[in-house]
Amino acid sequence: MRIAAVFxxxxxxxxxxGGTLALHAQQGDEVYVIxxxxxxxxxxxxxxxxxxxxxxxxxxxxxxxxxxxxxxVKYRELEASAKILGITKVVCLGxxxxxxxVDNVLIDQTANHLxxxxxxxxxxxxxxxxxxxxSDHCLAGQISMAASFRISKQFANLDGKEPCxxxxxxxxxxxxxxxxxxxxxGGAFNDLYIxxxxxVAKKIHAMDCFVSQGYNGDYARKCVSxxxxxxxxxxxxxxxxxxxxxxxxxxxxxxxxxxxKKRDEVSMHRGYSQNANVWGIPQE
Numbered sequence: 001m002r003i004a005a006v007f008x009x010x011x012x013x014x015x016x017x018g019g020t021l022a023l024h025a026q027q028g029d030e031v032y033v034i035x036x037x038x039x040x041x042x043x044x045x046x047x048x049x050x051x052x053x054x055x056x057x058x059x060x061x062x063x064x065x066x067x068x069x070x071x072x073v074k075y076r077e078l079e080a081s082a083k084i085l086g087i088t089k090v091v092c093l094g095x096x097x098x099x100x101x102v103d104n105v106l107i108d109q110t111a112n113h114l115x116x117x118x119x120x121x122x123x124x125x126x127x128x129x130x131x132x133x134x135s136d137h138c139l140a141g142q143i144s145m146a147a148s149f150r151i152s153k154q155f156a157n158l159d160g161k162e163p164c165x166x167x168x169x170x171x172x173x174x175x176x177x178x179x180x181x182x183x184x185x186g187g188a189f190n191d192l193y194i195x196x197x198x199x200v201a202k203k204i205h206a207m208d209c210f211v212s213q214g215y216n217g218d219y220a221r222k223c224v225s226x227x228x229x230x231x232x233x234x235x236x237x238x239x240x241x242x243x244x245x246x247x248x249x250x251x252x253x254x255x256x257x258x259x260x261k262k263r264d265e266v267s268m269h270r271g272y273s274q275n276a277n278v279w280g281i282p283q284e
């Protein structure tokens with residue numbers, strides 16, 4: 001399959017769906033990623049923390065790094081992270097990460113990449129839930145959906161391109177805290193979990209790449225243990241990533257996943273408690 005993922009910021013690739021993308025890449029699927037913003041303003045930890053040091057202790061090459069250097073570091077981190085996850089191609093559109101409205105230029109650029117790649121599946125942020133209206137994440141979801149609609153209406157006589165139909169869109173469900181279909185927070189609920197336990201080390205190492213924003217080391221391990229461990233406990237596995245399907249799916253028979261075939265309610269708690277010590281995964 002060909003899978004495209006659109007994220008607001010560079011690190012979102014690893015934190016939001018890194019395990020799922022790594023699984024698909026590992027089985028031979030083509031995985032393409034679009035990052036909308038440069039991410040330079042997002043958690044600029046090393047620069048601020050260095051600037052707080054005394055003049056004698058401070059490294060001004062870090063504390064006073066200019067825009068060019070800050071973005072160069074971020075892009076190197078993104079490329080290193082993508083390599084670990086097995087991403088086929090990653091592009092960063094470089095918009096400023098203070099965007100507060102849907103940008104037609106970003107829709108055009110996103111649509112152009114999607115039209116060239118012709119993915120069957122799309123992964124992106126929810127366009128109106130979990131991060132708040134006007135947030136970079138929600139805007140990224142809106143831009144992705146607008147681009148997806150745009151390429152479905154391509155007409156060779158007008159555009160020189162055949163239409164491209166994305167068969168399913170999966171919204172990242174990290175902001176939803178329940179697997180219940182009754183959610184008081186606005187109606188969205190996670191209806192799909194991906195077991196990322198086999199590739200959890202890849203996800204952590206991908207997060208380790210984002211040193212400039214302090215996502216490496218203990219934070220990566222706590223994030224995976226707390227967030228993905230929580231979703232895993234709901235899904236009956238050790239670590240999981242949650243998603244919300246955009247379209248209801250049609251099957252020829254009632255579907256039953258391999259994991260649910262093997263589910264044992266009596267001993268399920270033992271399964272999701274195995275191999276949970278992510279602090280044992282060394283930094284590379």
